Amino acid sequence: MPSNPERTVAATTLVPAPPEAVWELVSEPDRFAEWAELTVEVIRADKPLRFGSTYEERNVVLGPIKGRSRWTVVQHEAPRRQTHRGEGIALAASLDFFIELEPAEQATQLTVGLRYRPGLGALGALIDRIYARRSMQAAMERSAANLAAIAERELTPAATT
Numbered sequence: 001m002p003s004n005p006e007r008t009v010a011a012t013t014l015v016p017a018p019p020e021a022v023w024e025l026v027s028e029p030d031r032f033a034e035w036a037e038l039t040v041e042v043i044r045a046d047k048p049l050r051f052g053s054t055y056e057e058r059n060v061v062l063g064p065i066k067g068r069s070r071w072t073v074v075q076h077e078a079p080r081r082q083t084h085r086g087e088g089i090a091l092a093a094s095l096d097f098f099i100e101l102e103p104a105e106q107a108t109q110l111t112v113g114l115r116y117r118p119g120l121g122a123l124g125a126l127i128d129r130i131y132a133r134r135s136m137q138a139a140m141e142r143s144a145a146n147l148a149a150i151a152e153r154e155l156t157p158a159a160t161t
Contacts, residue, residue: 004093004125009137010113011144017155019101019108023079025150026099029055035146036112037139040066051076060139062091062132071097091132093119108151112143 015022025031029045038060045055053073061067068088075083079101086095095116102109114136118124 004117006094006115006117007128007133008113008115009133009140010098010111011137011140012109012111013144013148014104015108015110015148015151015155016106017108017151019079019103021155022101022108022110022147022151025147025155026082026101027078031150032057035143035150037142037146038136043068049073049076049082059089061089062127062135089119091119091124091127093117093124110144110147112140112147114140 025035027049029042029047029049032039033041040058040060043056043058046053049055051073053076054071056068056070058066059069067090070087071084072087073082074085074096075081075098081098081100084097086092086097089095093116095114098111098113098115100111102111116136118128118132120127
């Protein structure tokens with residue numbers, strides 16, 4: 001639909017750990033609230049995450065507004081990429097959260113992001129243009145930084161000795 005194109009916000013950082021270790025961290029739904037900036041808490045989750053797994057969370061919708069969403073893992077290619085499809089988010093007609101890992105020299109290049117179409121017609125498009133896109137971009141940048149900090153603390157050789 002040309003009047004409601006898909007948008008993507010994403011952030012990339014280097015994580016000082018091998019892809020397999022980072023994969024384990026990003027695949028543990030009980031830890032999402034530690035690093036995923038828009039996740040307040042995971043209420044229920046199939047564990048371990050794999051293709052077809054589902055989970056429910058309380059999350060930040062916009063500013064101080066919180067909501068509840070359901071997610072299904074629709075892509076799971078260990079240890080390279082995951083895509084989680086969200087439902088129940090009023091401001092989004094469609095929403096996918098994705099994680100991509102690429103080996104780098106003694107590290108992992110991590111990308112986290114959202115692919116979405118704004119909901120609520122013209123009002124949703126206006127909210128997206130004025131506020132939501134920038135807010136979600138900043139949230140992806142903080143999420144990537146949070147993951148890198150956890151990996152630095154927990155997954156690097158100095159942290160495990």
